[in-house]
Amino acid sequence: MKKIINDASTVVAESLRGMALAHPDLLRVQEEPAIVVRKDAPVPGKVAVISGGGSGHEPLHGGFVGRGMLDAACPGAVFTSPTPDQMQAAIEATNGGAGALLVVKNYTGDVLNFETAAELAAADDVEVRTVVIDDDVAVKDSLYTAGRRGVGGTVLLEKIAGAAAERGDDLATVERLATKVIANVRSMGMALAAPTVPHVGEPSFDLPGDEMEVGIGIHGEPGRARMPVENADGIVTRLLDAVTEDLPFGSGDRVLLFTNSMGGTPLIELYLAHGIAERLLAERGIAVERRLVGPFITSLEMQGMSLTLLKLDDELIELWDAPVHTAALRWGV
């Protein structure tokens, strides 16, 4: 294992310390339990939008803490759910009196721990609603989930729910909009090469030199099929077919197309793949009205990509376009 780290057991804590030093205008980091909190939290009268999950998917979630997106993020150990006490600390640190929306990716550990945290918050008289995102069309159940996994759609949900909370929407409205994103977003990913978890020290799976994993999860969980590597046209067509058939997305739909790198796939390849996806969608009469291209939900240095489609309407576009100021997404400010 070759990594720029000091000790596998301190990677997350040291990385968070660096993040706090890099973005003093945006966020603060609390240790034990570890949370990343918007610098000016709590914002009185504002619904808090809180998420979290295993580390190793950066910039998700800490990179989305700031104005117009998340109020706090709870980073677990690498590829490991955060604990209820982290979530409780996040709810406390961001409580502006208008309640909190917990954004949970559908992994068993995350769901259980956020449930516990929601119960603790209710006991403290903080109104909490939870939404569970499960946008990955690849598999029904998987290594870490009952039902589908939460993947790229999470980024879009956090932006849209965060914008709603920022403009002053109440908790029921923020929850409704988050639920609307979940109903309208679908994703699928693939990998060419495995990531290496620091405390494991070996690649998460063994992928022969001529094979790829289609439908892979963001922790390297198995997907739909392992098959010979295809060219970019083949890979993008395969991902896009699976995503569009699922909802389904069809002619006349307006969409946001999110082309995501799993970490190790460089931008030159990602733009190439994005171009193919745009052309395929145009051929199918699906109008790409917004785009996001880059490494936003990763799996350490895993080589691979994912495609996410969100069906748009004017309400969602307005929230997507609203100003955001975080480490990883910023516009309008």
Next chain:
Amino acid sequence: MKKIINDASTVVAESLRGMALAHPDLLRVQEEPAIVVRKDAPVPGKVAVISGGGSGHEPLHGGFVGRGMLDAACPGAVFTSPTPDQMQAAIEATNGGAGALLVVKNYTGDVLNFETAAELAAADDVEVRTVVIDDDVAVKDSLYTAGRRGVGGTVLLEKIAGAAAERGDDLATVERLATKVIANVRSMGMALAAPTVPHVGEPSFDLPGDEMEVGIGIHGEPGRARMPVENADGIVTRLLDAVTEDLPFGSGDRVLLFTNSMGGTPLIELYLAHGIAERLLAERGIAVERRLVGPFITSLEMQGMSLTLLKLDDELIELWDAPVHTAALRWGV
């Protein structure tokens, strides 16, 4: 070689097509010769800031085309200088009547081809000035250079010169500011694992499992030393010592610290390294007043990082903070 591409010979062209589709509000791509041009170019009365170089370093340079940074970028083949006809097309497409500043990284091919382009522009009565950036302290001469190589400082130079041009500074002033950045910026990088150039198909160099290359260039050129892999504290100290000793940077200096991923090093490691660099600088009495952390000048999927320090004053800070709207850097707008 495992990559998301169709054909090694069309990677750059296909990637540019995807980039144009991803950012229709920011830029346009012209083919044959290939250039990336700010959407609203030429801007009448504005100095054009133009750069270029081999592809494979994305988001450099095309990702910095837009308002407040570059007017055009000339992407060569992967790790290969662009040609004078690309540069000539860029000068023509962005000519607002106030002249052009050519930002050239110090590699022999780039310098020669930009020189030819400058001569052609002069024959066309476009006033052109050229600045050559050579911020890499690792080696005096290298595989592709006489003198030092241009690396991370290029990103900072393009931002600052671009901001000066955007606010209406004349060509002599924009050139002076670019020269000031060159005089005050220093960088050094390292690698843990090699990139693979698509048309070569094999890793660019062979780095055994327990070794790292310190002082590496962005094309995988040899650096100062190959040595056993150190931990993050050791790596960052080694890079920072070389950079600070060179100018030198010392107690009382105000700096911008740019912690860059070479592509394959994930954000969790990069923030960890950034935190170490901030603490070391604080110990030395050097005040970090601005930061940039991320993969901004890469070497395909090479694992590794670089550190860049720019000595700041109020003039440079004002230009760094000015609004920018490009694919890779955006704030204030």
